[in-house]
Amino acid sequence: MKLEKLIGTALGNNKADLVIKNANIVDVFCGKITKGDVAVTDGVIVGIGEYSGENEYDAEGKYLMPGFIDAHVHIESSMVTPSEYSRLVIPKGVTSVVCDPHEIANVSGIDGIKFMMDDAKDAPLKFNFMLPSCVPATDFESSGAVIDAKDTKEFLEKYDFLGLAEMMNYPGLIYCDREVLEKVESSEIIDGHAPLLSGKELMAYAVTGIRTDHECSNVEEMNEKISLGMYAILRCGMHTKEFCEMVSGVDKNTVNRIAFCTDDKNAQYINETGTIQYCIQNAVNAGMDPIDAIKAATINPANCYGLKKLGAVAPGFKADLVLCENLVPDTIKAVWKDGVLVGKDGKDVYVTKKTANPEKVYNSVNIPDISADDLVCEFDKKTPVISVIPGSLVNKKVYKDSADGLTHLACIERHKASGNIGRCYVENYMFKNGAIASCIGHDSHNVTVAGDNKEDMLIAVNALGKSGGITVVSNGEVIGKLSLPVGGLMSDMPWEEVAKGHKEIEEAGKKVLVNAEIDPFMVLSFLPLPVIPELRLTDKGLFDVIDFKLL
């Protein structure tokens, strides 16, 4: 019966469920704008032209485009749960995401992933879950859970995953670690993560069937990866410089092999700028044709991931639609998911159900008794220092003659209270009489704490408590705290509260951090991640990413 109804409606023999009248419709296949109505029945686009419907919505000549697809995102980085994330991004035109729940997986394993899936399942936003491939990211850090090759095979069969999430352990892959290879062999769709990998090492990475990478930071790298058959998923978080540079290097050939993603973006920033919408805006500002930018946000990621019937306004495609005031999506007037109006004038207009039980992911923070002295180490000019590069996740390994102007950094294992603590110094990340601590420390999410004095550092750590989150201490006093009880990563509050809370700790952070151009929490959260060059600090100590070894 379903097909009969769709055909009959397409022919105009019966009224559509919904007709969006008088739209400027973005045609991602021919790269043009068509004026007309879009008819929707049973959640499917049935026709473009002149139609009448049971329900009619006058687009008044505004621009109707396919729902945006975020090609790679860690929902946890928003600091809100999936159901809240949906509320947050749906009104901003995002109707599908490819998401990697590897933050919560590193804390709570499959229980954490199942919580995410459970919390996501009633939301209109379509979450395409990838199974985290690197839990933990490397053997050089202590995570709260491990997903091995056997688990990987089992989970891929048992649960509804689109594929295997970002294979960050490229050294493990290239040097043929059996566990890593077995993971790669168990999935057809595999996301890549290989910053700066090039030449024969990149060949070796690509030969395994990995077909995406979202870690390109320059045009040359992007083109090399595209040339080898990978989709370059261009990340546009808060920092846009690298994104805009890469977009400027896209040409008529490569334009079909790029997609947009946010990767990690918190609720406050999403609220202020949007996610994929912001990618499109920046791409167009960088000189990209608007429809090409819309393609990179719609049909390209759909093709990349084999997402059927998604990414275009055409008959037989899902009625995931975004109505924008202008072709470049600044003001988003309305958003439909499967033909249902779910966003209007920047607000979600659907009923949110929350049925997931977060019990297994609550109170995850376990820190043993520590003293202030445990958090700092003696300066030694033979030991390298992490040099932060403002606006980039990549950092530099440098050597300094003295500790002047450097900051203390410590990473405390927080899942099993093992007492592991890594310590080092950081450059370009200066504090004045204060410290910040956070349970968000990619990807094992141990507690990272930075400061100019050990006493404030200890206060900041202790202020995290069992439920965890982010704390800011100034002159011995806790001046900011964002509580993140879900795995120590996410709030259980509405996103509006979380965005407000984040703004408050941001203000607090400014009081203790010297460099104003740096996001102190984003920087802190990536300092432990041992898969992004060049130097990182885990709970096991300083890690040289280039040589892939603990120092």
Add this chain to the structure above:
Amino acid sequence: MKLEKLIGTALGNNKADLVIKNANIVDVFCGKITKGDVAVTDGVIVGIGEYSGENEYDAEGKYLMPGFIDAHVHIESSMVTPSEYSRLVIPKGVTSVVCDPHEIANVSGIDGIKFMMDDAKDAPLKFNFMLPSCVPATDFESSGAVIDAKDTKEFLEKYDFLGLAEMMNYPGLIYCDREVLEKVESSEIIDGHAPLLSGKELMAYAVTGIRTDHECSNVEEMNEKISLGMYAILRCGMHTKEFCEMVSGVDKNTVNRIAFCTDDKNAQYINETGTIQYCIQNAVNAGMDPIDAIKAATINPANCYGLKKLGAVAPGFKADLVLCENLVPDTIKAVWKDGVLVGKDGKDVYVTKKTANPEKVYNSVNIPDISADDLVCEFDKKTPVISVIPGSLVNKKVYKDSADGLTHLACIERHKASGNIGRCYVENYMFKNGAIASCIGHDSHNVTVAGDNKEDMLIAVNALGKSGGITVVSNGEVIGKLSLPVGGLMSDMPWEEVAKGHKEIEEAGKKVLVNAEIDPFMVLSFLPLPVIPELRLTDKGLFDVIDFKLL
């Protein structure tokens, strides 16, 4: 072990099985040429750069490109069996085809299809079989077999089909014939066939999930179909006019949504011009960028049909490779399938195995006793005449005042000797004292016979015999015969013999046909096909394709 070997070879740690040295490598992703070596191990491309191999082939700066993919072909139209077809096209750079065995299916049903699959299985050419969706094409003709919706479901599950072949019965689909809808519902990949369909009827066709069409005959039609999310598969047989016109209308947006195909091309023409190679050459002559044309012959059809790891020279892709003297493939020096050299200097260089048993598809022609009078009808100016358009499969329905200059046409049911005979007149297809008859009459493959006198027509029909084929009669004498014992459609001889035999009947045909610019056998074979506008003749009579009814 397999992945370890590929990775080690990509890294250059061990020698590749084969290295094609010093090539100009066509990069279909970035649209550029890269100089270097291509390393192949276990049939897979492992790296591009500098490599050494157990076996090395010096490309001497020639152009190395992905193996060509014919996006839609009826192998039977070559008049040779699949194993011979492979021998014929492999040296011409075709390494994969998407093929629809609906000619043999109309004669012998699933037995015919199984013969094709069997005969294809040992050939290096990869045959991606589609299950014929319209056997018979319509209810207005008598075929030798029927594949109904129940069979369709069963065969799709039981045998290795890529999807459902061209849905030619667009009226059946649009008017919601339950049998037709059930067929469409049983497959995710469905080929289209909807010449001149447009507007809401095309919307209704596309809403069912049909995502290709190879029947476009002008730019407007092509763009409308692309706009609705279909791939436009551009056909370039012997006639190139429409193909070149459409290619000229392809732009930077639509270039990724086209592919090339041959549909129906006989062994002689293939031998003379190639198949997909000829498409590329004509596309470039019509102004298309050579690498864009190569994309339409490689990565685009791979994307269209979801053919994994096909269509590019990149790590992890199958080593289906073509080495050409020039970027536009004129002289093809070497062809590799899965890394094995299978074509060299225009010759197949592999051992052909023939193990398929053709018994069930032999001696398929059953014609009852008929007289010359059975083959002609009285002229009546109220009955429309078929007007052939040189160089096009589409024809015109016209009315004439007299039979002057018109040709007799008859279509004789030949599967069950029912005695059904359709009769009419044809324009622009003039004979002089002769007739031709053929068992190839799309798609039911009844006997069609055309001539200027009934006596020669009868001799031509009777000369076909039980095994069938094509006959030419001049002044009462059989002056040409091509025997096609496999289903009355294909020879069981090597393609070289068939090409020679076809050339001979072509010469014979010229002696009886007046219009030199027309291919008499191609025209004859499409005159019964009731799914291409405007007027056709089946064994049941004249059929108006536009109104979709027998007259």
